[in-house]
Amino acid sequence: MTGRMLGIDPMAYGSLGENWFLQGESGLERLQAVLGKRRTAWLVLMASYLELGAWEEVLKLGEKAPSDPMVYYDCAYAAAGLGKEEDAAAFLKKAGADPGDYCFPYTDMDKRVLEYAYSRGLDGGRSAYYLGCLYYGRDNREEGMRYWEEAVSREDGLYQAHRCLALALLEVCRDKTGARREMEKAFALKRASSAGENSSPSPDGRYLLELMEIRKQCGVPVRNLLELLEEYPDLVYKREDLYHQQLVLYNEAGMPEKAAEFLKKRIFNPYEGGEGILVKAHILAYIQLGRRALREGKNKDAIAFLEKALEYPENYHEGRGVMAREAAVYYHMAKALEADGRGEEALAWYEKAAAYQTGRLDESDFYTACALRRLGKEREAAILYRQMLEGADALLEKEDRLPYFGGFVSNLPGEHDVRKANHMKAHPAKFYAYTKRRS
Template sequence: MLTKDETILLPILDLCKVNVQSVVEYALDFVQAGLYEEAIQLLEKTIDDPQMVYPMIYYALGYFNACIGQNNQAKAYYDKARIMDPTYCFPNRLEEIVILQDAILHNNDDAKAYYYLGNLWYGKRQHQDAVDCWEQAIQLDQQFPTVFRNLALAYYNRMGRKEEAVALLEKAFALDETDARLLMELHQLYKKQGYNYAERLMLLDRYADLVVSRDDLFLERITLFNLLGRYQEARQLLASRQFKPWEGGEGKVSRQYTICHLELAKERLKANDPKEP
């Protein structure tokens, strides 16, 4: 950047683009040295497609411009940041708290900024601050399922507001009925709340395609068949799928396999029928 030699700069920028978090780190290093314009230049040069930018890049550009008195430019970048795809955006640096708070000062109706800041607070175990941010995000945007999901988990796990948590997670899934993870978490919440087996099975049957897409959901359906005494159906489902190991699922498949075969064997014994079911 000192020599203005693009032959030196471009290969470095290409390396930076491999990991957008590295770009943010370098820009913050410049800012720590008071070199705001250099930080802005670095971030701007790493943008290839203005419509496909990691949101925190635009938020950082907004904040850096605000720091040097370029408020109109700051507002323009903050406006861009709020419409970027939020998927996989998880700010975690202490500096990003200040950046997002400044974004909210410039755009107090930016639901995404509240959402990101809530994620950051929750990761830092500042649970009430996270809840406050997510509640504000919901007030501003009623169509973003992830905020409802996050707030539901915070209500249930940290605030003891269990009934409200169920309603929020139901709302999240209603907003995106293609998200198998939301279905899994909703079913898990129903189970913790003591919903009966038949109700839970009806939920999973209603979204059969989603159930098939996840081993844990598929196994929950098998478990419900066993709990309802429908062992032959459980056996058929177990035989139809090759399960892959997953964290937290150790032994769960083999347990359901054992249960349904033992119960089917008991039925044969009671009927004095030695044939394989």
């Protein structure tokens, strides 16, 4: 029968497992050739035997499977099923000693096995941590947090659980102080764990990004956030989202010359969810440089900076998008040309800015309206301001839903909230509109 099944589907895990138990060594070679080192594939097969209560088969598979905490937990559960409590305890301790990287329990059988391990309490806080991930991933946030709290009470050095608690405290409880406390601890523990005999401690890039973002939400000054990132230049360089954040912080700190220099030092690879960040940082850096030059009476330098704002170097691997916020550049270019005594050219740039509308409720449309007013088109400017106000009110009215084609919520900690994303978009739009309507 097994041979017949493999004839129909030679990749069927269950048939391959049965074939090994019936055929011996040759069956094992065939099983290993198909499953290879894919841990999930081995775990799926082991779970099917756990469901059957075939404890001996689970233990045999566990001997051949790649190292993984869930392999040890499955073997512990099977050993307990056979009444071999000492063997089960040994497997649980082994699971607790495994670093657990890329371990993502998600099935009902995983839950059953982990609850057994949790009840024994022989693996430190690991089973509690994994159960927290499983529950939180199923949108049972409170239960997930309860298990993570238990995990750190059983094993305080478990940096993964401290990190998860930090994110949950921020996103579920809106507890910024608690989130920062847990993330600071997770960061320190992760950094210490990375130190080898011949290497200095270095944090994980994701932990650094999350710590920076949580500190930002706690009101830590921009300069202090920059100090944190500048402490780990190699890590920032390797991770593009960190590099983007440092660019954004340079602009926010009023250091556009550093942002402009930073933009030249890396070859970028735009990723889904990160599109537009780089181009926006580029435009803002050169606008700031242009405005500074204009204030200092260096009109030609200002024009040169603003020309650069409209050039996207090859190392960006990203060009002018359909929603590029260029009206601000056009408007400031017109101002610079006007200051330089080139009125006709300035008028052409004002007209270009007036014709450029994104409809994105951002500063680009604000400068479009400014250009319309400069051209004496007060009515058209007033209509655009009204549209910005109405668009912002529509977002706030349906604050719990993203608009159609409205993009995605940020992947940064604390910014997964659709309501928060809508408020962050709507209130600046209202500010832009009211500022000019009242001026």
